[in-house]
Amino acid sequence: xxxxxxxxxxxxxxxxxxxxxxxxxxxxxxxxxxxxxxxxxxxxxxxxxxxxxxxxxxxxxxxxxxxxxxxxxxxxxxxxxxxxxxxxxxxxxxxxxxxxxxxxxxxxxxxxxxxxxxxxxxxxxxxxxxxxxxxxxxxxxxxxxxxxxxxxxxxxxxxxxxxxxxxxxxxxxxxxxxxxxxxxxxxxxxxxxxxxxxxxxxxxxxxxxxxxxxxxxxxxxxxxxxxxxxxxxxxxxxxxxxxxxxxxxxxxxxxx
Numbered sequence: 001x002x003x004x005x006x007x008x009x010x011x012x013x014x015x016x017x018x019x020x021x022x023x024x025x026x027x028x029x030x031x032x033x034x035x036x037x038x039x040x041x042x043x044x045x046x047x048x049x050x051x052x053x054x055x056x057x058x059x060x061x062x063x064x065x066x067x068x069x070x071x072x073x074x075x076x077x078x079x080x081x082x083x084x085x086x087x088x089x090x091x092x093x094x095x096x097x098x099x100x101x102x103x104x105x106x107x108x109x110x111x112x113x114x115x116x117x118x119x120x121x122x123x124x125x126x127x128x129x130x131x132x133x134x135x136x137x138x139x140x141x142x143x144x145x146x147x148x149x150x151x152x153x154x155x156x157x158x159x160x161x162x163x164x165x166x167x168x169x170x171x172x173x174x175x176x177x178x179x180x181x182x183x184x185x186x187x188x189x190x191x192x193x194x195x196x197x198x199x200x201x202x203x204x205x206x207x208x209x210x211x212x213x214x215x216x217x218x219x220x221x222x223x224x225x226x227x228x229x230x231x232x233x234x235x236x237x238x239x240x241x242x243x244x245x246x247x248x249x250x251x252x253x254x255x256x
Contacts (some may be wrong), residue, residue, distance in 0.1 A: 006103040010061055012101070018068050021057045023160055028067045031152055038144035038218075047213035054132075056140050057160040058104055059116045063141050065099075066090030087121045089219075116141045123189055143215055146206040150224035153203050154231060162199050166232065169196035173237040174244070178202065182244055185251055197237060204228050205250060216255040225252060 018025050030068065039060040059140040066089030094100040095114055104113070116137040119125055127135050158166055172195035174182075181188050187209040188202035208226065210216060219225065223250050236239045
């Protein structure tokens with residue numbers, strides 16, 4: 001297993017198939033390598049051995065390989081409006097088209113990689129029939145992905161992220177179902193989102209999908225919650241957002 005070799009082949013794949021200067025593509029490239037670093041951080045936190053650490057980093061490298069076709073074909077990452085599942089496509093690219101051999105030649109790890117990538121964006125992880133090592137790597141990539149979502153939502157243009165404008169977000173309200181789900185400390189199902197503010201709240205709600213204390217420590221260290229809640233001016237629903245902010249901070253402090 002060789003992460004550096006996998007990284008070089010991945011960069012070649014991107015250069016050969018996509019316009020890396022396209023904003024959506026470049027955003028996902030940056031996201032990918034941040035998720036790799038998050039996966040490495042979690043492996044260190046969990047005190048995993050070198051083999052599992054390198055495997056987790058390769059999974060992170062490849063976890064969003066389906067996103068690049070999504071950006072190229074659909075011009076949006078909004079799967080709730082396009083019915084485009086980037087995780088399923090990623091598995092097809094790697095295992096049906098045979099791309100996986102460019103990144104790792106030991107077939108022993110293929111079932112782990114396939115399950116981790118195929119499940120990384122699922123609303124709930126179904127562990128039925130999985131081995132302990134498969135569950136572990138599914139959890140690591142899901143966690144590493146969510147952590148970087150906090151960073152990316154602070155720096156990326158909201159239209160690039162979600163095909164909504166700043167005005168649409170700031171002048172919309174949180175719907176009842178999204179509000180109640182957030183207050184119950186649950187992540188939000190994408191198809192339940194009805195407004196621009198629903199979408200923004202759903203990103204912040206990723207905190208309820210985290211599991212490891214190390215993840216909460218990283219969120220706290222970078223002050224991500226405070227920065228996310230303060231990024232926009234909530235002209236139509238300020239009171240609700242203040243309530244949700246308190247709810248999120250109470251949850252974070254409990255986990256710390």
